Amino acid sequence: MSTTVAADSAVDATARARDLLGVTRLTNTALTSWLHGLPGVDQVGAEARAAALGTRSIKTTSKQWGIDTAISMIDLTTLEGADTPGKVRGLCAKALTPDVTDLSTPRPAAVCVYGDMVEIAKDALGADSRVNVAAVATAFPSGRASMPVKLADTRFAVEAGADEIDMVIDRGAFLAGDYLTVFREIAAVKEACGDARLKVIMETGELVTYDNVRRASWLSMLAGGDFIKTSTGKVSPAATLPVTMIMLEAVRDWLDLTGEMVGVKPAGGIRTSKDALKYLVTVNEVAGEEWLDNHWFRFGASSLLNDLLLQRQRIATGAYSGADYVTDDSPSLY
Amino acid sequence: MAKFEYAPAPESRAVVDLKPSYGLFINGEFTDSEGGSAFKSISPATEEVLAEVTEASPADVDRAVAAARRAFNGPWGRMSGADRGKYLFRIARILQERAREFAVLESLDNGKPIRESRDVDVPLAAAHFFYHAGWADKLEYAGLGAGARPHGVVGQVIPWNFPLLMLAWKIAPALATGNTVVIKPAETTPLSALLFAEVLQQADLPPGVVNIVTGAGTTGQAIVDHPDIDKLAFTGSTGVGKMIARSIAGTRKKATLELGGKAANIIFDDAPIDQAVEGIVNGIFFNQGHVCCAGSRLLVQESIADEVEKRLKRRLATLRVGDPLDKNTDVGAINSKAQLSRITELTDAGEAEGAERWDNGCPLPDKGFWFRPTVFTGVSQTHRIAQEEIFGPVLSVLTFRTPHEAVAKANNTPYGLSAGIWTEKGSRILWMADQLRAGVVWANTFNKFDPTSPFGGYKESGYGREGGKHGLAAYVTTGDTK
Structure with missing residues (x-):
């Protein structure tokens, strides 16, 4: 197997994990006692806290700032079997010019596509757009493939020019308590990423409990993930505010423990400006304002962008327009 | 200046028609x-x-x-x-x-x-x-x-x-x-x-x-x-x-x-810690602490006391104190000048008796009656701030080592209105609830009210x-x- 990255430049995730856990050999037992030693999450209390954060009233100048910030945090996404070069080029055009009526509108952080569309997206975005290309990899969305296939999938996307890789964890292994397998997969994919930033999709809808979300978050960070991400968008529920809050607590506590920042990306199901602002409030009050930057927080979304643009136009003109006054490059096929 | 300032979001007064x-x-x-x-x-x-x-x-x-x-x-x-x-x-x-x-x-x-x-x-x-x-x-x-x-x-x-x-x-x-x-x-x-x-x-x-x-x-x-x-x-x-x-x-x-009351909010080392911190906040800073069943005494197991204190102070830094009509205000005004003097007197006594005082340092309006969310650490049962009802946004933090010590300290007050228990252990919740001489005992929550649930005190x-x-x-x- 060849790797594009020199071995000494890769983070030696296992060595660091041994160090953090205080063990001489990283075993599943060691990982289990570490993850199960994390404080529990009380479901009722966590949901009440998230609901309370959702009642913040964000008006006027704060709303304006929040909308522009949210736009800049979007990973504009298309992940369909029916994706075509034309669809991806349309998505990239939208990323480059979100609002043709107002060229001061910020661009989203990235477009997010399947690995085989990376080259087309790179080409459409050009070199200076500052819009990244993110590719899903590792047998997205199920993750049910052999390790060589997952790594090949990752390397293919990186070699095609992906700036970011969105991998999925093996939820079966996680739920079976085989944390070491999940750890090794993430660490191996991270190494295969080279300079690309790695987002680790935990598929929280399949993990079900907040305790699992917390453990999966810590496991992903320990194995070297640059971002922890809620969902593929293919499983319901996708991102929710309480789940994202639990993840924000995890990255906050990880920073305390290691001095390293890890990003958070809720994906799927966030469609309105109002929802996006609730997430920003939660980022602000739970993780802290350092995360209020598209280097550290992203929204995985498609239709959210146009709702943010409608609100942005409303603030600029004082009147609501309508869906036909924002361009739509991802209409339904049916 | 903060990145994400919340602009004023006042509820309109126009809906109220006051007579002179x-x-x-x-x-x-x-x-x-x-x-x-x-x-x-x-x-x-x-x-x-x-x-x-x-x-x-x-x-x-x-x-x-x-x-x-x-x-x-x-x-x-x-x-x-x-x-x-x-x-x-x-x-x-x-x-x-x-x-x-x-x-x-x-x-x-x-x-x-x-x-x-x-x-x-x-x-x-x-x-x-x-x-x-x-x-x-x-x-x-x-x-x-x-x-x-x-x-x-x-x-x-x-x-x-x-x-x-x-x-x-x-x-x-x-x-x-x-x-x-x-x-x-x-x-x-x-x-x-x-x-x-x-x-x-x-x-x-x-x-x-x-x-x-x-x-x-x-x-x-x-x-x-x-x-x-x-x-x-x-x-x-x-x-x-x-x-x-x-x-x-x-x-x-x-x-x-x-x-009155002087409720103990008891945090064990296996508590769901982030929710426990929220429970502490709801327990004592809800309604400016003007609550007879407020969790005004925090009893925290000594092995996690520093961790809880750190998390609590970080959380309190995000509390927004100010205009009661602003929809983003978390802590409003103290109800009267007399109550403010009472709170001030007791907190001064807390300092004089040797407890360590901390507040979140937030700015306060010039007019009206205000008091910053305040935490006293190193408090002993003997201190006035552990015994007397302050009825304000002031938390006294004490520690314990065993469940029996927690019960003894919680009950060592002339009051007996409410108590809170934070632990992931169901059997301990039941045992504690049985031991505590308080009319209301909350488990992994605090200050929750419902008309179907009887409310009242001991002692x-x-x-x-x-x-x-x-x-x-x-x-x-x-x-x-x-």
């Missing part, structure tokens, strides 16, 4: 006082005068009691439970319809954040009327004893911390069981009770069933001492509660007293229960007729 002055609500209408004087109700956030209110004289109280007696002997006493229930349902619905008006007025007069008056006080007040409306025609099945019947005229004196909610806790069970009422709201927060009088008129409640007399201590004393009052219900300080108990000793009057926190079937029992008698 108010009389007394006696026999279904607003009347002038006979020989009483007037006082002003101010907004504690700005010290602005909101309205002038009447201080009822003993003669006014006498008129109110007489009206209540006529209503009891007249239409209300003869009315079926089902019909009484209809009035209660009607009141509940009107409260919901006028919820925003009540929430704004409550925040103006009391200083509490609109987020709380809107999401807690007013919805819970309506819920109490709905709940008791359902009981009105089912009292025979409430297990209150054979031949249970109303006392007659009840006198009620309520505090300033939850003006409308305490009014609902008092009036709803009294009416459901067929009593008539003379009620006195607190002198610093009379306005929501006066607005409630309009609701009673709107609901067409027969005259005299509920009479609302405003005033201070002497008005309250006149109610307590009135010979034609059958039962008293009081919520307030232990000092005043004791005075009431002395006043009625040797009379036939019954009483329920909801008094110097008073006697009698409010809410649930236990609360109904306080408003009926099975004894001989007088």
Whole structure:
């Protein structure tokens, strides 16, 4: 197997994990006692806290700032079997010019596509757009493939020019308590990423409990993930505010423990400006304002962008327009 | 400057139509006082005068009691439970319809954040009327004893911390069981009770069933001492509660007293720590700590004390203190100058006795009465701030090593109103709840209220229960007729 990255430049995730856990050999037992030693999450209390954060009233100048910030945090996404070069080029055009009526509108952080569309997206975005290309990899969305296939999938996307890789964890292994397998997969994919930033999709809808979300978050960070991400968008529920809050607590506590920042990306199901602002409030009050930057927080979304643009136009003109006054490059096929 | 500043988001005051002055609500209408004087109700956030209110004289109280007696002997006493229930349902619905008006007025007069008056006080007040409306025609099945019947005229004196909610806790069970009422709201927060009088008129409640007399201590004393009052219900300080108990000793009057508290909020090392921190915040900073069941003593297991303290202080840095009408305000104004002095005196004593003081350093408005969310660490049982009720946004942190020590410290207080337990261990919750001498024990939550759940204290926190079937029992008698 060849790797594009020199071995000494890769983070030696296992060595660091041994160090953090205080063990001489990283075993599943060691990982289990570490993850199960994390404080529990009380479901009722966590949901009440998230609901309370959702009642913040964000008006006027704060709303304006929040909308522009949210736009800049979007990973504009298309992940369909029916994706075509034309669809991806349309998505990239939208990323480059979100609002043709107002060229001061910020661009989203990235477009997010399947690995085989990376080259087309790179080409459409050009070199200076500052819009990244993110590719899903590792047998997205199920993750049910052999390790060589997952790594090949990752390397293919990186070699095609992906700036970011969105991998999925093996939820079966996680739920079976085989944390070491999940750890090794993430660490191996991270190494295969080279300079690309790695987002680790935990598929929280399949993990079900907040305790699992917390453990999966810590496991992903320990194995070297640059971002922890809620969902593929293919499983319901996708991102929710309480789940994202639990993840924000995890990255906050990880920073305390290691001095390293890890990003958070809720994906799927966030469609309105109002929802996006609730997430920003939660980022602000739970993780802290350092995360209020598209280097550290992203929204995985498609239709959210146009709702943010409608609100942005409303603030600029004082009147609501309508869906036909924002361009739509991802209409339904049916 | 913060990256994400929340712009002011004030709730509009326009929804409230305040009159310059108010009389007394006696026999279904607003009347002038006979020989009483007037006082002003101010907004504690700005010290602005909101309205002038009447201080009822003993003669006014006498008129109110007489009206209540006529209503009891007249239409209300003869009315079926089902019909009484209809009035209660009607009141509940009107409260919901006028919820925003009540929430704004409550925040103006009391200083509490609109987020709380809107999401807690007013919805819970309506819920109490709905709940008791359902009981009105089912009292025979409430297990209150054979031949249970109303006392007659009840006198009620309520505090300033939850003006409308305490009014609902008092009036709803009294009416459901067929009593008539003379009620006195607190002198610093009379306005929501006066607005409630309009609701009673709107609901067409027969005259005299509920009479609302405003005033201070002497008005309250006149109610307590009135010979034609059958039962008293009081919520307030232990000092005043004791005075009431002395006043009625040797009379036939019954009483329920909801008094002070110094609740322990107990955090074990296996607690869900982020939710426990929220529980600490809700326990003591909810309603500026003006809560009789507030979790004012934090008992934290020594092995996680530093971790909890660190997380708590980080969380408190995000609390927003300021304009009660701003929808993003978490902590509002202290209710009165007198209360602010009391809090200041006790916190100064805490410092003098050697506890370590910390506050979140937030800016405070220039006018009005304000106190920063404050935490004392290194507190001992002997310190005044661990023994006396501060009734403000001040938390005293103590530590313990074993469950037995936690119980001993939690119970080592003359009060016994509430307690909180935070642990992932179900068996420990049950054992602790059994050991704690407190009327309400919350597990992995704090300051949650529901009309179906009885609320009340042990020891110097008073006697009698409010809410649930236990609360109904306080408003009926099975004894001989007088």
